[in-house]
Amino acid sequence: MKMISGKMALFALAAVVMLLAATSTSLLAAASEADFNAAYAEAEAANKQAGALRDQWTTTAAALASAKKAAEAGNFDAAVAEAKEAEALAKASVFQATHEKEAWKAEVIR
């Protein structure tokens, strides 16, 4: 009996955790226009930095365009996700350009 009630308690606890997780996810997913604006500005800033290093990626531009399109359609969840994707890509291109400042020398024919 004790074992059963123990299992039930564990099950109840798991259910509560899952419910909380689901609730918090849905709360997180409901992005607003302000969220989009902030995410988009971050992505644009990172891409601008990549531009200064002469190493922007076409995929960053595509993700930025998709983000804008989703925001115009009022789908801010998708818009924020695309903007975050663009920011990650832009940061990767900045890393690449910074790394290559020295790394290119290793490839030179000698």
Place this chain on the structure above:
Amino acid sequence: MNLRPAIRLASAAFGLATLLWAALPAGAADSVDPAADAKAFQNYFTTKFPKLKPADFVNGPYSLNEDMHRQWVEKEEFPPYEFSLDMGKEMFAKPFKNGKSYADCFDNGGIGVRQNYPYFDEKEGKVITLELALNRCREANGEAPLSYVKDEMAALTAYMAFTSRGKPFDIKIPNDPRALVAFENGKEYFYTRRGQLNFSCASCHVQNPGERIRAEILAPALGILNAMPIYRSEWGGMGTTSRRFTSCNSQTRGVPLEPQSDEYRDLEYYLSYVSNGLPISGPGARP
């Protein structure tokens, strides 16, 4: 004794030297040796492809694959760039509205001079490519510049290249530290990985010439510009050097720079210099 002018001169010289040192890529100031670079570059390819003569490299992938070479020989009987060549000849001869023509802008009337481009202009302190010189000629004579990536520019350069066929590339690096900076910047661009695919020009054209990338056989970097401009079956038309550079960048998922930006001009300078001695074969045709 008045030491002031001497101090001023010494300060100015020191300032100029500092500026030039700062402009060179890190660690390059004491190691820029274009002649040694060209020798090592050519040696790398002739060692990698021992059966090829140096002049064979200007035919790109057609020299690396027997079947393709046979196709190319047949194609050259009625080459796909012929229409462009005719158009270029006509454009070149047609006077501008002011009565002058392209011939007035170039040494030897523009005939047989392609092998000297790009050159380093010591007045301007920058690299001048043939495409840039053609547009500057137009603008100096009141004409609108042509697109660097479209058919008309390709036609003009095709005609000029044709008049230089067989003449070896003869790119000079004058005794000017800025020319060395341009050469070194071109080298840096050539070997720098960029784009989401993390490719440099060298990834394909140094490390993998002769290998396939999808259906294409990659051309060696040695002699790659000697054949410009080219008719590309993939493009279904002619392409300038500018088009080649920008499309290479796009293919690696990198945003291309503006045609004739300093980086591309320096890249052309570097790549042409390391192919010195190899004959001009343009206009060319590629799959």
